[in-house]
Amino acid sequence: MRIWLDGGLRDAETARVSAFDHGLTVGDGIFETLKAVDGRPFALTRHLDRLARSARGLGLPEPDPDEVRRACAAVLAANPMPLGRLRITCTGGHGPLGSDRGAHGPTLMVALGPTARRPDTTAVITVPWTRNERGALTGLKTTSYAENVVALARAREHGATEALFGNTADRLCEGTGSNVFVVLDGEIHTPPVASGCLPGITRALTVEWTGARETDLPLDVLERADEIFLTSTLRDVQAVHRVDGRELPGAPGPVTAKALRVFTERAADDLDP
Numbered sequence: 042m043r044i045w046l047d048g049g050l051r052d053a054e055t056a057r058v059s060a061f062d063h064g065l066t067v068g069d070g071i072f073e074t075l076k077a078v079d080g081r082p083f084a085l086t087r088h089l090d091r092l093a094r095s096a097r098g099l100g101l102p103e104p105d106p107d108e109v110r111r112a113c114a115a116v117l118a119a120n121p122m123p124l125g126r127l128r129i130t131c132t133g134g135h136g137p138l139g140s141d142r143g144a145h146g147p148t149l150m151v152a153l154g155p156t157a158r159r160p161d162t163t164a165v166i167t168v169p170w171t172r173n174e175r176g177a178l179t180g181l182k183t184t185s186y187a188e189n190v191v192a193l194a195r196a197r198e199h200g201a202t203e204a205l206f207g208n209t210a211d212r213l214c215e216g217t218g219s220n221v222f223v224v225l226d227g228e229i230h231t232p233p234v235a236s237g238c239l240p241g242i243t244r245a246l247t248v249e250w251t252g253a254r255e256t257d258l259p260l261d262v263l264e265r266a267d268e269i270f271l272t273s274t275l276r277d278v279q280a281v282h283r284v285d286g287r288e289l290p291g292a293p294g295p296v297t298a299k300a301l302r303v304f305t306e307r308a309a310d311d312l313d314p
């Protein structure tokens with residue numbers, strides 16, 4: 042496996058990042074995950090735009106989009122596979138053992154790993170912890186992911202693949218690595234960005250392509266929604282057949298099935314929508 046690290050391709054076994062890298066010591070970094078099909082990344086421009094927004098929000102230098110594109114192309118060419126998870130990571134770089142940043146400049150890494158197509162449906166749980174819709178990192182895709190690690194481990198313990206969060210106002214927010222949609226009386230709704238959720242790329246495309254509405258939703262909407270589905274880079278549109286102890290028989294329902302069909306068709310027509 043070959044990865045891109047600070048300007049060139051390296052063997053994954055020998056590539057090294059400093060033990061003092063701020064991404065490691067304090068989680069001072071940003072990242073993007075893209076789906077790559079037969080060596081071609083999906084929605085790369087949107088992901089690069091969000092990477093830049095996350096950098097600005099965290100106070101990091103914006104990564105050079107041309108360099109990141111070159112890095113992605115080089116990694117994809119060096120590691121051919123039918124379906125891959127392409128990960129772009131940019132950190133604060135070598136720094137002191139504290140929250141202050143150093144002056145060495147950022148670290149840029151691009152790596153690729155194989156993945157499999159997700160099942161048509163999945164189970165989710167809700168967790169007792171909340172997203173802070175007013176936090177400093179709200180809406181940014183940062184490497185400070187420990188909260189998601191804990192919640193996802195709880196989901197695995199309960200036979201689920203995703204954990205859903207409410208926010209501090211007890212409104213529906215998002216999953217550890219996905220956005221959530223609900224169907225009410227035939228209409229698709231998803232929490233607004235103001236809820237504290239990450240503005241997902243697949244979320245945005247699903248809203249554009251299906252006419253879904255951004256709606257402030259109580260967390261208990263999950264107890265009465267006709268259908269529920271998740272969106273993310275690697276899930277695309279994935280139906281939920283169980284949330285906590287509630288079964289949703291027949292998933293994917295008709296509205297979710299149509300959303301999946303529309304997304305699949307539109308994504309196939311344009312790899313960089």
